[in-house]
Amino acid sequence: MFKVPALIGTVAILACLGTAQAQQPADPRLAAATQAYAALPEAERKAIQADLIWTGHLNSAATGNFGPLTFRAVNGFKAGRGQPDGQLTPAERQELARIAKTARDAAGFAVITDQSTGVRIGIPQKLLPKREATPAGGSRWQSGDGKITLDVSAGPATEPLQAIFERAIAVNPNIQRKVTYKLLQPNFFVVAGETPTGKFFRRQALGPSGLRGFSVGYDKGVSATFDKVVTAIADSFEPFPSGAAPTPAAPGAPAVASVPAQPATERFGVGLVVGKELVLTARSAIDPCKGLKVGGRPAKLRVQDQASGLALLDVPGLASGAVPGLRDAAPAAKEAVVVLAYDGTAAARTAVALPGEVMSDAVLAPLQPGGAGSPVFDRQGRLAGLITANPSDKALIAGVAPQRNYAIASVAQLKAVLEKADAKPAAAPAGGELSTGAIAEAAGKSVVPVACGL
Numbered sequence: 001m002f003k004v005p006a007l008i009g010t011v012a013i014l015a016c017l018g019t020a021q022a023q024q025p026a027d028p029r030l031a032a033a034t035q036a037y038a039a040l041p042e043a044e045r046k047a048i049q050a051d052l053i054w055t056g057h058l059n060s061a062a063t064g065n066f067g068p069l070t071f072r073a074v075n076g077f078k079a080g081r082g083q084p085d086g087q088l089t090p091a092e093r094q095e096l097a098r099i100a101k102t103a104r105d106a107a108g109f110a111v112i113t114d115q116s117t118g119v120r121i122g123i124p125q126k127l128l129p130k131r132e133a134t135p136a137g138g139s140r141w142q143s144g145d146g147k148i149t150l151d152v153s154a155g156p157a158t159e160p161l162q163a164i165f166e167r168a169i170a171v172n173p174n175i176q177r178k179v180t181y182k183l184l185q186p187n188f189f190v191v192a193g194e195t196p197t198g199k200f201f202r203r204q205a206l207g208p209s210g211l212r213g214f215s216v217g218y219d220k221g222v223s224a225t226f227d228k229v230v231t232a233i234a235d236s237f238e239p240f241p242s243g244a245a246p247t248p249a250a251p252g253a254p255a256v257a258s259v260p261a262q263p264a265t266e267r268f269g270v271g272l273v274v275g276k277e278l279v280l281t282a283r284s285a286i287d288p289c290k291g292l293k294v295g296g297r298p299a300k301l302r303v304q305d306q307a308s309g310l311a312l313l314d315v316p317g318l319a320s321g322a323v324p325g326l327r328d329a330a331p332a333a334k335e336a337v338v339v340l341a342y343d344g345t346a347a348a349r350t351a352v353a354l355p356g357e358v359m360s361d362a363v364l365a366p367l368q369p370g371g372a373g374s375p376v377f378d379r380q381g382r383l384a385g386l387i388t389a390n391p392s393d394k395a396l397i398a399g400v401a402p403q404r405n406y407a408i409a410s411v412a413q414l415k416a417v418l419e420k421a422d423a424k425p426a427a428a429p430a431g432g433e434l435s436t437g438a439i440a441e442a443a444g445k446s447v448v449p450v451a452c453g454l
Contacts, residue, residue, distance in 0.1 A: 030071050033086030037066035048088070051100035052077060053235060056228045061235045107229055111236050114139050117154035119212050122236030124229050147219040148226060150233070156210040164204060164211075165189040181403075183366060188239075199223055201230050205239035212239035268349065268370035269450035270342050271295075271313065272386065274323055275423040278302070279313045280414070281373035281450055284390040286311055291453035294318060299450075303420050308413035309388030312421050313450075324375070324443045325428025327382040327411050331358040337384055338439045339365045340447045341374040349449050353440040358384075362405040367391040373450060376408055381439045382428040385409060 037045060045064035052058035058073035071086040077096055078084060088096060108126030113119070116139045128141035128150055138153035165184045168191045171177075179193040188205040198220055204213035214237060218226050269285025271294050279294050283304050286292055292299040294315045304311040331337060339354040349370075356365035356376065363376055363385065372390035375383060385408035409417075418425060434442075 029085045030068065033071055033074070034066050036087055037070070048093070048096070049073075050232075050235070051096045053228060053232050054100035054103040055096065059228075059231055103228075109229070109232060113241060114152050117152050117212060118209065118240070119152050119154060119214065120236070120238040120241035121152060121214060122233050123150070124233075127226075127229065147222055149217050150214065151216075152212075152214045154210065154212045157206055161187075161189060161204070161206050161211075165191070168202060168204075194220075199227075201234065203234065203237060207240040209240060265454055267452050267454065268342070269390070269452065270340075270371060270373040270375070270387075271448045271450045272324070272373070272375045272383075273318065273446040273448060274312075274418060274425060275421070277315050277318050278421060278423055279315050279318070279448060279450075280375075280386065280418070281311050281313060282386065282388040282390070282409075283309050283311045284388060285372040285450050286313070286452050289452035289454070293451040293453075295448040303417065305413075305417050305420075308409045308417055309407070310386065310409050310413065310417045312417065312423075318448070323425050324377070324381070324383045324446060326415060326425045327378055327380075327384045328427050330411050331376075331378055331384045333358055333360060336379055337363060338377045338379070338436055339363060339367065339371075339374050339387065340377065340440060340444060341367060341371045341387075342447075342449045343368050343370070351440075351444060351447065353436050353444075355436070359405050361407060361410065362389075363387065363408050364403050364405050366403045367406055371406070375443070375447060377439050377443055379433045379439075380428070380431045381434050381442050382430075383414070383425070383443075384411060386414060 037048075040048075042064045045066070046062045049058055049060070049062035049064070049070060052070070052073045053060075053062060055077055057076040058070065060069050060073075074086045074088060075084040078088070078092060081092060081095075082089065106126065107124035109122055109124045111120060111122045114121065116133060116137060123141055125141075128143055128148060130142040130144065132140050132142075134140050134151060134153070136153060136155065138151060140152075141150045142148065162184065165182075168189070169179050169182050175195075177193060177195050179191060181190065181192040183190045187207065188203060190201075190203050192201045193199070198217055200215065200217045202213065202215040204211060214233070216230055216233065218230075267285075269281055271279040271281040271285075274280045279299065283306070286301065287304070292301070292313060294313055295318055297315050297318050299313040299315040302312045302314045335358045337356045337358055339356045341352055341354055342349045343352050354365050354367065356363045358364075367374065367387065369391055371387055374387040376385040376387065378384045387406050388409050389407040391404065391406055415425075
């Protein structure tokens with residue numbers, strides 16, 4: 001069942017913080033690097049990524065999971081040093097650690113537990129030497145010239161998180177301010193943007209102790225050097241920490257492992273039940289596969305259409321909810337839509353509802369790898385398309401997946417493929433606008449996870 005809390009009008013998805021999705025890389029160098037990297041100790045994997053953040057090559061969280069983003073970051077560091085194979089020799093690893101340590105030391109970066117708020121966060125103490133309490137009981141660090149300010153806050157949850165989020169993204173005609181990224185999740189939100197002279201990044205989290213968060217504002221003149229520091233701060237942030245603060249792992253473990261990691265055995269997608277024991281999905285989610293499962297049940301390919309990128313699967317014994325009605329015309333450009341998807345891998349996959357916007361023959365949405373086959377609904381709850389692209393190479397912003405354009409099959413293509421299987425969903429008339437929760441409640445029972453055995 002789709003989990004869309006009533007307090008959320010538009011729900012976005014947390015990036016898996018670099019979670020590796022089981023998918024065969026096309027580049028053999030990436031496959032070899034992934035195998036070698038996965039066999040390293042987790043602490044060393046995270047240390048490599050943390051160092052790449054500080055050298056300015058990785059704009060993501062240090063999770064220990066290797067994918068195209070880390071592969072490119074390693075090769076970016078190796079440019080002019082060695083072959084672009086995504087792997088570090090012992091000498092290259094030591095050089096990476098040395099350069100990163102120099103940058104960390106120059107910033108005076110240290111992870112602390114702020115006594116005023118209980119938040120654990122990395123503070124660049126040499127860059128932000130001025131510290132004071134805020135009137136609301138939080139903590140503030142600031143640069144000597146006032147061009148950079150970091151605020152940490154904590155307090156009771158006196159209003160829904162959505163209300164705070166909506167104020168954070170609201171347009172104020174008296175302030176020249178542009179939100180460049182926004183994401184709302186049941187227990188946190190992220191907002192980033194720019195002013196004519198500065199940049200800002202804010203994260204607010206909801207937990208048993210109330211609300212905790214941080215915000216950073218800084219002059220564009222220092223962004224060339226401070227952007228990576230913001231990524232490091234966001235990577236270190238723990239609103240409700242437990243246990244002692246982590247200590248950096250000692251660098252230098254060889255980047256080429258002596259024991260190979262096991263190759264991926266599955267990749268994932270999403271399907272939509274469109275008839276009795278019949279599921280519509282994207283070809284990119286199931287081709288090629290040695291075995292298919294839909295909702296945990298064995299499935300077989302019935303029809304695939306290369307032109308549209310769609311496929312139909314037979315799933316014996318699959319329970320079906322009400323088949324969503326089909327929109328009679330393509331959505332207009334810039335029209336707001338809702339994408340029903342699954343996040344995570346294997347048994348940990350979670351159903352999520354994502355806000356989207358139609359962009360010609362694509363949808364702009366914050367999808368994760370494994371989102372191929374996700375159905376798209378208009379704000380009246382009518383089926384308006386299906387994601388055919390497989391979002392396998394996400395570019396993260398401080399560990400959060402940004403919105404990207406993903407190709408979709410049109411209403412006409414959906415109808416044509418369904419007719420090949422004698423499945424004819426009823427046309428749905430236009431009605432009043434529905435909330436994200438209402439759309440997920442009505443259509444979510446027909447959206448199922450797809451697993452492809454490799």
